[in-house]
Amino acid sequence: xxxxxxxxxxxxxxxxxxxxxxxxxxxxxxxxxxSGLEALDLAxxxxxxxxxLDLSMPGLGGLEALPALRKAAPAAKILILxxxxxxxxxxxxxxxxxxxxxxxxxADAELISAIRAVLRGEMYVHPSLTRALLDDMLPxxxxxxxxxxxxxxxxxxxxxxxxxxxxSAEIAERLxxxxxxxxxxxxxxxxxxxxxxxxxxxxxxxxxxILGE
Numbered sequence: 001x002x003x004x005x006x007x008x009x010x011x012x013x014x015x016x017x018x019x020x021x022x023x024x025x026x027x028x029x030x031x032x033x034x035s036g037l038e039a040l041d042l043a044x045x046x047x048x049x050x051x052x053l054d055l056s057m058p059g060l061g062g063l064e065a066l067p068a069l070r071k072a073a074p075a076a077k078i079l080i081l082x083x084x085x086x087x088x089x090x091x092x093x094x095x096x097x098x099x100x101x102x103x104x105x106x107a108d109a110e111l112i113s114a115i116r117a118v119l120r121g122e123m124y125v126h127p128s129l130t131r132a133l134l135d136d137m138l139p140x141x142x143x144x145x146x147x148x149x150x151x152x153x154x155x156x157x158x159x160x161x162x163x164x165x166x167x168s169a170e171i172a173e174r175l176x177x178x179x180x181x182x183x184x185x186x187x188x189x190x191x192x193x194x195x196x197x198x199x200x201x202x203x204x205x206x207x208x209x210i211l212g213e
Contacts, residue, residue, distance in 0.1 A: 002119060003030045005046060007039035007062065008054040008081070013104075017052065017081075017111075024112060036060030043073040050115060053098075055082045055089060056165070063089070063211055064164050066096035077118045081111065088206030090129050095209060100124035147193050148208055155189035156210075158182055162198060163205035 033039035114124040
């Protein structure tokens with residue numbers, strides 16, 4: 001029997017996934033988590049064969065939690081189930097130890113196929129994103145000097161947390177700063193990078209591979 005831990009902050013989706021998975025005679029859901037921190041705790045205690053992980057969850061998100069989850073349950077295969085079809089999220093997830101990447105809009109039969117594949121030791125990537133992996137094999141053009149390295153350590157720390165989805169208040173509490181100081185670091189760092197909004201910052205962070213640091 002293959003044991004599975006579900007990590008997604010939407011209870012209705014988890015209920016639907018559990019019904020789908022347990023319609024298979026050899027699959028059993030042994031735990032459900034609604035955040036990255038809860039997933040870490042349950043993964044360490046339950047040691048599931050497979051962890052079905054959403055990337056976007058409150059507090060500690062799936063992408064941020066991936067390295068710790070691999071340590072908490074080293075034998076578990078981690079399969080990402082997400083709404084994000086951006087190739088940069090795929091690259092970041094695979095770089096941080098995910099064994100597969102499935103889009104929520106294509107769940108059901110594809111999800112079962114993906115689970116079977118990763119349990120066999122294979123990698124599964126949603127077909128619409130496989131081109132991104134092929135592109136990674138092509139020679140990369142030379143790039144301009146790295147603007148990220150011109151930021152101070154604190155600016156990099158704040159921008160990484162912003163890209164991970166944390167609010168200024170959450171970052172302030174985590175770094176023991178005032179919210180106003182966090183906003184100053186954020187604005188200064190964004191200006192140095194030539195970025196104008198959070199979406200551009202997320203794309204930049206994914207390209208740099210800094211979200212799993």
